[in-house]
Amino acid sequence: MTTEEHKHSDNVVEITGLKYRVGDKAIFDRLNISIPRGKVTAIMGPSGTGKTTLLRVMTGQVLPDRGRVMVEGRNVARLTTGELYELRTQMGFLFQNGALFTDSTVYENVAFPIREHTRLPEALIRHIVLMKLQAVGLRGAAAMMPTELSGGMARRVALARAIAMDPKIIFYDEPFVGLDPISMGVIVRLIRVLNDSLGLTSIIVSHDVDEVNAVSDQSYLISNGKVVAYGTPEELEHNKSAWVRQFMKGLADGPVPFHYPAPDYASQLLGEVDT
Amino acid sequence: MRLLREAYYIILGFLQMLGAAGFFLAQMLRHVPKALMRPRLIFQQVFNVGAMSLVLILIAGLFVGMVMGLQGYNTLSKFAATSALGTLVALSLLRELGPVVTALLFAGRAGTALTSEIGLMRATEQIAGMEMMAVDPVQRIVVPRFLAGVISMPLLVGIFNAVGLLGGYLVGVVLMGVDAGAFWGQIHGTVDLHEDFWTGVIKSVVFGIATTLVAVFEGYYAHPTAEGVSRATTRTVVNSALLVLALDYLLTAFMF
Numbered sequence: 001m002t003t004e005e006h007k008h009s010d011n012v013v014e015i016t017g018l019k020y021r022v023g024d025k026a027i028f029d030r031l032n033i034s035i036p037r038g039k040v041t042a043i044m045g046p047s048g049t050g051k052t053t054l055l056r057v058m059t060g061q062v063l064p065d066r067g068r069v070m071v072e073g074r075n076v077a078r079l080t081t082g083e084l085y086e087l088r089t090q091m092g093f094l095f096q097n098g099a100l101f102t103d104s105t106v107y108e109n110v111a112f113p114i115r116e117h118t119r120l121p122e123a124l125i126r127h128i129v130l131m132k133l134q135a136v137g138l139r140g141a142a143a144m145m146p147t148e149l150s151g152g153m154a155r156r157v158a159l160a161r162a163i164a165m166d167p168k169i170i171f172y173d174e175p176f177v178g179l180d181p182i183s184m185g186v187i188v189r190l191i192r193v194l195n196d197s198l199g200l201t202s203i204i205v206s207h208d209v210d211e212v213n214a215v216s217d218q219s220y221l222i223s224n225g226k227v228v229a230y231g232t233p234e235e236l237e238h239n240k241s242a243w244v245r246q247f248m249k250g251l252a253d254g255p256v257p258f259h260y261p262a263p264d265y266a267s268q269l270l271g272e273v274d275t
Numbered sequence: 276m277r278l279l280r281e282a283y284y285i286i287l288g289f290l291q292m293l294g295a296a297g298f299f300l301a302q303m304l305r306h307v308p309k310a311l312m313r314p315r316l317i318f319q320q321v322f323n324v325g326a327m328s329l330v331l332i333l334i335a336g337l338f339v340g341m342v343m344g345l346q347g348y349n350t351l352s353k354f355a356a357t358s359a360l361g362t363l364v365a366l367s368l369l370r371e372l373g374p375v376v377t378a379l380l381f382a383g384r385a386g387t388a389l390t391s392e393i394g395l396m397r398a399t400e401q402i403a404g405m406e407m408m409a410v411d412p413v414q415r416i417v418v419p420r421f422l423a424g425v426i427s428m429p430l431l432v433g434i435f436n437a438v439g440l441l442g443g444y445l446v447g448v449v450l451m452g453v454d455a456g457a458f459w460g461q462i463h464g465t466v467d468l469h470e471d472f473w474t475g476v477i478k479s480v481v482f483g484i485a486t487t488l489v490a491v492f493e494g495y496y497a498h499p500t501a502e503g504v505s506r507a508t509t510r511t512v513v514n515s516a517l518l519v520l521a522l523d524y525l526l527t528a529f530m531f
Contacts, residue, residue: 059407085409099404113408116415165408 012037012169012201013058018067020050020057027053029225031067040195040202042216044209045223046247046256051205052096054222055171058203059091060084072168089117092162092170096177098154100146100161106133107142110161117165132160136190152183159190169201170194176208188215209248213237221247296492303418303491306411310418317419317426324385324420324487325427329434331384332377336435339376340442343367347443348451357451361458362465364443369466369475370531373436375523378482381428382515386490389420390511393494394504402495417491424487425480432479474530481522486515 013035020028027050035041045051056062057069060076069076074087100109110129114120120128133139136156146154155175162170175187192215195202206212212219213233221229221236221244229236229244236248246254263273310317347363393416396402402412440462447453466472490511497507 061403061406081411085411088407088409091407093404093407095400095404095407097400099400101401101404102399113410116408116410161408 010037011035012072013203014068014070015058016068018057018069019065020053020062021065026225028057028064028067031222031226033220033227035201035203036218037201038195038199039217040191040204040215042204042206042212042219044205044207044212044219044221044247047207049222050225051207051222052173055093055173055203055205059088059093059171089165090168092165092167094155094158094162094170094172094175096174098146098158100149100154100158102146104146105142106138106144106146106149106157109146109157110164113161113164128164132164133157135163135194136160137186150183152179152186155179155183155187156190159187159194163194163198166198167200169203172202172204172206174206175204176206176211184211187211191215209250223247295496296488299492299495300488302413303421303488306414306418307422309414310422313419316415317422320419320423321427324389324423325431327388328381328384328427328431331380332431332435333438335376335380336373336438337442339372339435340364340368340439340444341446342442343372343439344443344446344451348447348453357447357453358457359461360443360447360453361461364447365440365462365466366471368436368439368443369471371523371527373432373439374475374478374482375519377432377435377479378428378486378519379516381424381431381483382486382490382512382519385424385427386486386511386515387508389424389487389490390494390497390508391504393417393420393491394497394499394507397495397497398499398501398504400499413495417495421487421491424490425483428483428486429476429479432475436475470531474526477530478523478526481526482519485518485522489515489518 011034013033015031015033018028018031018033019026031054033043033054043051043054053062057064058071058076060071060079063077071087072090074083076084076087079087100106101112104112107129110132111125114125114128118125130139130142133142136159138153138156138160141149141153141157146157149157172191175191176184179187188211191202191204194200204212204216213236216233218230218232219236220227223243229239229241231239236244239245239248243255245251246256252258262268267273343364344360347360348357351357351360351363393402396412396416402416405412405415444455444458448455448458493507493511493514497503
């Protein structure tokens, strides 16, 4: 095995020197990230740092301005649509809102990718769908419509759909947002169990520190387009950087100030500066 | 000077939209052979797009025919030519009113439904979800709807014309006392299969392509917000109506 091939087999995703701008704002500035195979890796950072955009770059939904994004040893930006779709059959993607098809039942939602990509007989599709729903604990909800589901249930159905084609990599976009504590616990457990039992590589984008610490093997902290810290949850907890401490402990004030930049308060109240 | 610049940007925007819609049409046509392999998806949409517009088309067709019968009778009776009422109603419906009114109603009923459905799928990330499952949304979502619109329109126009003729008959013959033999005989004698019937069919197919293309294009590229989808839906009605009327003039000028 050559060094290059060896590198690919160790890291599922390898991002080097990623640059991406939206208008005048640099979202990523020479960002480097490696996602090791078989692990749960989290990408954390404050809202608006481009965490979701990073997932979209990894999955080829957004093309980088510069830099190299290798997924399973293939440069995502250089793939044709057909090649990209072929690569995506190895990926599962859990959208923040689930992105379930609202005009189909839970069963049909999970069956969708199987029907689209295979010519399996109906009886076999039924078995696969029921197995996937059983894995997320929602076999009993197969006949329900997505509008009848709670937020947590919808996310679990979306998870069942994401693993329907037995992917190698699964991407979670803010999986803990807006869930009650029980649903949150269920999702945390599912991410871990699915990752270990199916031999997946999981990539989570989130800003929920406690949940991420409970499930991830290692985390990247990104801010202002760069990686500011990397390590296991314990290493990040004991990180010396004031910024990392503020983020991990959720402190209101620190290197990231409480106040958004504004003109002098008194001058503004007295009308000396425009609002 | 400012006026000129604004006019320039409006024309530029229009041309850009025209180009984008052209590319989108080409992209759809590339997927048509594959979409035809799954006729069930198309039939489902023929039901959603065509059958669901049926009641509207039936009622509108009947009233348009009745109005034509009444107006025609009043005008023709001045010249003692009420026996030509059948010809008047039939030619008006086949050549103009059938395709144009059906297309306008279709844009309002089915076009808006298509735009808002596809736009909301975009806004709720269902389209992105499909792309992530390695399924091409143009092939799976857009093309079956487009084909359904193109298939439905001539059928709806045919139904509109038939019901319209019935409306003209009810008012002209049953209510006003025009001779039934003269009514149908005139139609039989003057309506030409090629000149009148097929040109109407050609119009309905062209309008079907135009209105459905506008609807799916606006939906697919709608801004993924509530406001974006509502704007796209409005644009569907306005652009479809203008396009149908402009195309109607061009087709009439070329064919008759």
